[in-house]
Amino acid sequence: MSDADRIVEFVYEVGQLKRLPRAGWLFAGVQNPETVAAHSFRVGVLAHAIAVQEGANPDRAATLGLFHDVPETRIGDIPYVGKLYLDVKVPPEAVARDQVRHLPPQLATHIVGLIAEHEAAKDLDHTPEARCSRDADKLELLLQAREYQTNGIAKMDRFIHTMQASVVTDTGKALMEAAQRIAPTEWWEAFGRR
Numbered sequence: 001m002s003d004a005d006r007i008v009e010f011v012y013e014v015g016q017l018k019r020l021p022r023a024g025w026l027f028a029g030v031q032n033p034e035t036v037a038a039h040s041f042r043v044g045v046l047a048h049a050i051a052v053q054e055g056a057n058p059d060r061a062a063t064l065g066l067f068h069d070v071p072e073t074r075i076g077d078i079p080y081v082g083k084l085y086l087d088v089k090v091p092p093e094a095v096a097r098d099q100v101r102h103l104p105p106q107l108a109t110h111i112v113g114l115i116a117e118h119e120a121a122k123d124l125d126h127t128p129e130a131r132c133s134r135d136a137d138k139l140e141l142l143l144q145a146r147e148y149q150t151n152g153i154a155k156m157d158r159f160i161h162t163m164q165a166s167v168v169t170d171t172g173k174a175l176m177e178a179a180q181r182i183a184p185t186e187w188w189e190a191f192g193r194r
Contacts, residue, residue: 046136053171056128064133071095135172
């Protein structure tokens with residue numbers, strides 16, 4: 001197989017994230033939850049914005065956010081309640097290493113590095129870009145909970161409140177405060193006030 005063939009196979013696998021629902025929302029009663037791919041897209045956008053404001057590399061932060069859930073094509077989106085019962089010994093970067101083992105070596109190394117860097121933000125060993133990406137991951141969940149809440153889905157407060165302690169950057173904290181103050185429909189309603 002050519003390098004192009006291997007890359008296309010990998011991209012087909014990544015495409016599974018467009019169909020994989022975010023499992024935690026199902027437990028919360030959301031009938032048709034966002035997909036992992038939809039989540040990752042907005043994480044990338046948020047990570048870019050946070051990184052610009054924080055003086056980090058926005059392109060790197062956005063890329064970390066975009067790739068951070070790629071291992072979920074293999075392991076699924078395990079909700080928090082499931083993680084309490086599972087003893088997951090394989091870190092996401094190890095899953096990624098298996099996913100990319102047939103890609104051109106330079107590309108494979110790069111992708112595994114992205115996922116490892118994002119995951120390192122859970123510990124003290126992290127880059128500014130990983131911190132921005134990790135904050136974006138938490139903020140995206142908060143934003144999605146606010147959107148579901150606006151659409152009449154109850155029990156979103158706990159998702160909103162649990163994310164608050166996870167956000168560490170000054171920009172992330174300011175965005176979190178604004179997201180709780182501004183209605184998700186505000187951007188659209190503003191057109192009517194022009």
